[in-house]
Amino acid sequence: KNQVEQSPQSLIILEGKNCTLQCNYTVSPFSNLRWYKQDTGRGPVSLTIMTFSENTKSNGRYTATLDADTKQSSLHITASQLSDSASYICVVSIGYNNNDMRFGAGTRLTVKP
């Protein structure tokens, strides 16, 4: 079983609508959690990085939340745009080594006009 589970696997929404992507993890001890956006044919781009003490972080229309007690994170996208169509990947780092990472399989978001 993957230590980082993302849901849904894919999602289709209409332009202008909001959506929320989920990331549940089982890794321990937790170090930080990152959300990446990956456009088709390109490398991932960092959206947010959250440590244990942070429970919310925003980057424009993207807002990530973290509940370290329940080991859940969400990425909320407000007023979606066509350019939000991409894969969103959740990455959790373990322990004191921020580079010991576990990767989610990603959520494929499609925004339609």
Added chain:
Amino acid sequence: DAGVIQSPRHEVTEMGQEVTLRCKPISGHDYLFWYRQTMMRGLELLIYFNNNVPIDDSGMPEDRFSAKMPNASFSTLKIQPSEPRDSAVYFCASSPDTYNEQFFGPGTRLTVL
């Protein structure tokens, strides 16, 4: 800065051939990472360097894979001999330290026939 530069962008080779992928990190970044991404396995960390020294190569799938970083501005990932199951997109990323975001290159799409 031009960002992380990878070459070639596409590589098609035959089974058994040697493949060398190249990466130029962002100037001043002390960390360099090599990733592999496939539909089946998602994103996987292969190896990372700190100040040109390999720190963790536990993600390298087998001895056919090797990586070097002879200086702060250049790294290679070599596969010898290549096999069809090595077909994937290989990303290089760099970061200034272990706490901040990683910047990914555009990737090299490798196809082994």
